[in-house]
Amino acid sequence: MERICTQCHAVLSDQTKADWCPACGGALIVRESLSKESPHAVVDHRGILLPRRHAMGGIITPV
Numbered sequence: 523m524e525r526i527c528t529q530c531h532a533v534l535s536d537q538t539k540a541d542w543c544p545a546c547g548g549a550l551i552v553r554e555s556l557s558k559e560s561p562h563a564v565v566d567h568r569g570i571l572l573p574r575r576h577a578m579g580g581i582i583t584p585v
Contacts, residue, residue, distance in 0.1 A: 524555045538569030545570060 525534045529548030534540065543550060545568060564572040
């Protein structure tokens with residue numbers, strides 16, 4: 523299960539303790555996880571999971 527913002531769709535890390543989105547202040551919902559949080563996942567200072575990046579540049583978006 524993952525927590526996601528209803529407004530900006532930011533995915534929060536499992537370790538983030540928040541009742542609202544740290545990016546925009548929107549409400550959080552819990553949904554089935556689309557992908558597993560890998561050990562190489564990058565979490566910013568707000569506790570939001572950043573999208574994976576391709577080695578040649580650009581963002582890898584989930585299907």
